[in-house]
Amino acid sequence: MVQLGELLMILDLHRQGLSVTAIARRTGRDPKTVRKYIERGLELPAYGPRQAGRPNKIVPFVDYLRERVSAFPDLSAVRLTREIRERGYDGAYTAVKRFVAAIRPQEQVRPFEVRFETPAGYQAQIDFARFVTEFTDAPGVTRIVWLFSLVLGHSRYIFARYVMHQDLQTLLRCHMQAFDAIGGVPIEILYDRMKTAVTGEDNEGHIIYNRSLLALAKHFGFQPRACRPYRAKTKGKVERPFRYIREDFFLARSFRNLEDLNEQLRDWLDTVANARLHGTTQRIVSEAFAAEQPELQPLPAVP
Structure with a gap:
């Protein structure tokens, strides 16, 4: 079950014209799940009793994040997490990372690079x-x-x-x-x-x-x-x-x-x-x- 913030992200990507497959790839969700929530639209997910009264913590900061990424597409998710924490966000970094990855302009896949390590002081x-x-x-x-x-x-x-x-x-x-x-x-x-x-x-x-x-x-x-x-x-x-x-x-x-x-x-x-x-x-x-x-x-x- 997706959270409210992720639902908003899926719908926003759909409005931008991305295909179900592309949205699934960006969010890490199954295409069937993505399609289901697109068809459902703004109908909120049905939460169990434990979720009642607990809105997604990133929702109040979605507009700010979207504005920052639109103005500065290369800002890192780490930097953006620090910025919204200064504004009261107390949620997880992973939530910011997933949202930013979804709204950031698509980058080309980078080739695999082999890392090498060197001894201390060398x-x-x-x-x-x-x-x-x-x-x-x-x-x-x-x-x-x-x-x-x-x-x-x-x-x-x-x-x-x-x-x-x-x-x-x-x-x-x-x-x-x-x-x-x-x-x-x-x-x-x-x-x-x-x-x-x-x-x-x-x-x-x-x-x-x-x-x-x-x-x-x-x-x-x-x-x-x-x-x-x-x-x-x-x-x-x-x-x-x-x-x-x-x-x-x-x-x-x-x-x-x-x-x-x-x-x-x-x-x-x-x-x-x-x-x-x-x-x-x-x-x-x-x-x-x-x-x-x-x-x-x-x-x-x-x-």
Whole structure:
């Protein structure tokens, strides 16, 4: 028997023109069940005595969720659950997840990706991602900002900062800020073939790294490693957090300036991203990081 919120969702999808099969796929219900409730229309399900006086908890927030997803289709269900809990929702996350999945525009099925794990302290992955925003201190001016992110492969701990450029000096400075923040240095760092890190290949196909990056690597004691051409997915542990940051943090927020953007990002990393139970490792990220941190190489002494 479907609950009231799910009934509203089925009828809403039907009004949008989705077929019974498509609605069944989105809701996880049998097509016969979906067809039955479409035919029944707004006639409410018959609840037993235990259900009397207990309306579905998500119903008062359906319009808000639909409005948010319509304006920002990529907002995560986790983010939306936090938002409606601030407005009084005390129901389950799974109810929000199912409703949002049903009303979100259909995405193409993503190919299966094989995950790989690395020992504690061994690997970090680094990349830049492009974001576009408008700071409230300068209304009407669209700016491109770059998100530098370092993700520890074992614990999935994220260090991230927004910067105005992705040039070599910014890349090197972000490395040093990241090492200082995590309190150590991994054995190797994986990059895609960003021009600031990789300058090309020699005649035998060996990677040629930027000399300044090699000097930084020698000083801090890590080994740079570039992922294979056209295989940026091997850097998935840093690619996936970019989407996570965009959907759970960046969208539907306003920022006064770059400093405010980074202050809000630091707070979100501390209270949300690095405080969450990671879906793959099934460990709290900050707790896994605390266990991984002693395995990092120590920072070199300041001369």
